Amino acid sequence: MLPRSAYIDSPDVVARRLLGKLLVRSTESATLIARIVETEAYLGTDDPAAHAFAGRTARTEVLFGAPGHAYVYTIYGIYACLNVSCEPEGHAGCVLIRALEPIAGLPEMTANRGLAAGARPAALTAGPGRLCRALDITRAEFNGIDLTDASSTLQARDDGFAVRDRDLAITGRIGVNKASERPLRFALMGHPCVSKGKFHKL
DNA sequence: GGAGCGATGTCCT
DNA sequence: GGACATCGCTCCG
Numbered sequence: 001m002l003p004r005s006a007y008i009d010s011p012d013v014v015a016r017r018l019l020g021k022l023l024v025r026s027t028e029s030a031t032l033i034a035r036i037v038e039t040e041a042y043l044g045t046d047d048p049a050a051h052a053f054a055g056r057t058a059r060t061e062v063l064f065g066a067p068g069h070a071y072v073y074t075i076y077g078i079y080a081c082l083n084v085s086c087e088p089e090g091h092a093g094c095v096l097i098r099a100l101e102p103i104a105g106l107p108e109m110t111a112n113r114g115l116a117a118g119a120r121p122a123a124l125t126a127g128p129g130r131l132c133r134a135l136d137i138t139r140a141e142f143n144g145i146d147l148t149d150a151s152s153t154l155q156a157r158d159d160g161f162a163v164r165d166r167d168l169a170i171t172g173r174i175g176v177n178k179a180s181e182r183p184l185r186f187a188l189m190g191h192p193c194v195s196k197g198k199f200h201k202l
Numbered sequence: 203g204g205a206g207c208g209a210t211g212t213c214c215t
Numbered sequence: 216g217g218a219c220a221t222c223g224c225t226c227c228g
Contacts, residue, residue: 077210079221129221175220
């Protein structure tokens with residue numbers, strides 16, 4: 001289990017730290033496991049691209065709370081996106097989970113995505129909307145849950161997977177209109193589940 | 203393979 | 216009323 005202390009740092013630090021860690025989603029019938037391979041940092045009230053930029057509202061309340069909690073929101077009316085709150089309580093930084101590598105429970109993820117059996121694993125969880133569908137993460141059920149709680153049906157764990165510095169890639173944010181030039185998107189270089197783009201070596 | 207576009211909930215002005 | 220941290224389908228090459 002990743003302890004709460006792992007989330008207390010600034011979003012860019014936590015975004016790098018989360019690469020290579022596991023997301024564990026427990027359902028009634030299966031345990032779905034996937035490794036985090038792409039993240040994006042949002043810097044809170046100082047970041048024009050962040051939801052928290054507009055201030056503390058009912059919607060962004062989770063972001064201002066204790067670190068290590070899930071912030072799930074709906075985008076374009078259809079898709080859910082999963083973030084993890086970081087920084088000390090009262091500060092609104094967060095990290096968006098952009099892509100995962102499926103490790104266990106691939107049949108369930110494939111079914112959740114509505115894909116045919118045998119679909120490419122890289123297609124299951126590459127993209128923030130896709131990975132929420134694959135892991136059955138909804139705003140109604142998961143917004144505000146504690147990822148460090150052993151009883152949570154969504155947890156973050158460290159299985160000892162080592163990420164070398166030379167495997168880290170960094171680039172500007174995508175899908176964002178404001179402050180997109182900031183180098184706040186992190187990924188494992190060359191990983192098949194990471195969308196292609198102009199990543200630089202860190 | 204890549205560009206264009208529609209679907210559609212929730213929040214804020 | 217408009218914007219939005221997306222995706223998958225279409226059409227065109």
